[in-house]
Amino acid sequence: MNAGPLEQVTAPVAEHGEGPVWCPADRRLRWVDMLAGDILTLDPTNGAVSRRHVAPVVAAVRPRAGGGLVAAVERGFALLRDDAVELLPEIWSDPSVRMNDGGCDPWGRFYCGSMAYDAAPGRAALYRLSPGGAVETVLTGLTVSNGLAWTRDGTTAWYVDSATRRVDTFAVAPATGELRDRRPVVVVPPDVGTPDGLCVDVEGGVWVALWDGGAVHRYAPDGRLTAVVSLPVRRPTACTFGGPDLADLYVTTSRQGLPAGDRSPAGALFRIRPRVPGFPDHTFAG
Template sequence: MNHNKYEVVLDHACQLGEGPVWDADQQRILWVDILPGEIHSFYPASGEHRIFKTGQMTGAIALLPSGNFIAALQHGFHEISLENETVVPIADPEVHLPENRFNDGKCDPAGRFWAGTMAVDERPGAGALYMLDNDQSVSIKVENVTCSNGLAWSLDHQLLYYIDSPTRQVVAYEYDVTTGTIANKRVVIQFQEEDGFPDGMTIDEKGMLWIALWDGWKVIRCNPNTGERLQQIDLPAARITSCTFGGDSLEDLYITSAKTGLSQQELAEQPLAGCLFIVKNTGIKGIPTHGLPKP
């Protein structure tokens, strides 16, 4: 089933838009533009759009109870206050790998922040997936990663779903919510070359995965139990990067995209590349954003 009622949220194109997060408390959508190191916030009710520059490439953010963020920047984990305009380092597990940067990240059901890395030049196997625990210790979860991307946890908190984009796979690990340990990797969804590359993803209240397809022009909804494709949202940009549910009832799907790496001809053919899109009233609810716990 196709669903094509997308709208453009605002007249701004990111180089590499990614990592959308719905902030229910402030009724705003947040996302990052990785390459210039920007955190974007947009308030649908007022139409206000704010941009904060972090000073380095910015892969992902997660909400803190204080209203601040944990961010995965090029050089490690930081706490960021948009109000105070501060960027405070927490830990850099790859201080010895200055040619790497952090990419996608997300909080797990226990409030730990997971984020993965990749080489800036995208060389194979240079990255890893890390977990920042609630005591701010960092552990490595998956090694030999090329482009660490989408993360989601099953509704019963028994599985971690994960994407290393060049594999064209979504894999599942058995996941222990108490300790954060993962084990027994298996492939649950396999994409083909014509699909593009799986990128960011989110999960809905029925446990189905919504997966953005880089160079695939779409978001697809898949059943991770069977691999079945349930529906797709076709979009006017090739490089679709991630998605998340937002709005009052968590039935609006926000979708990020990118224009980096496109030729002049491709940019002319895709004037909306890099924009933030929304599909309103999907009829399916997301789940509330996992955030870090109150101390």
């Protein structure tokens, strides 16, 4: 699959950039500098980047249907307005586990999965925040819960627990939106990188950032590798479609764990224009 040239959109503005999302209400791209607890905002018309501190950790954000944002913070969720942060009750008290990555389903519910700071096996879970504020545990026994995104028709969800080195799918129950019938679709070899954040295009292909792989891969719904986007950094973390026509693929990157003398543009935001566009992210209905 052909794509346009790779563009570096920002300087290395994040230590651990993650979780990009396009917000159509103001035509801005938002992502997080996770362990700084900051939300970054890009105005694509002039390249300006602004920063907002939210909490000690902010792992993922999505727009809310009524304005503002929903966020996953270190041990739970938060609701954001322009001038306020409402921290919801913590889901757990263990300081060695934090939220990591998530997204919204077509029913307007916000999911986010966790990981132990030391990535200890089996200590993570996937949580779901309903529009009414209830929190449910969806999956347990995970290790590094990462990318989660739904296809355009809402019948399939793509998911990564990075420790498995797989990209899996769930069938989505049409009436309730419950995730069921988990199935491995892609296995990423260790020398290629570790699957991290992901997004889905209009053809149902999944774009996966490869931590320590210096690339984003696109896989067809049947698991075939159909595109490779190489980056000048080792640790791309996540990707999303944005822009007015949702045809730009934005990629976040991290400097975390790199040698002090690393001179790459790690921590910058990148953009490429694939042949196949994306579609709007689901918003939180609460």
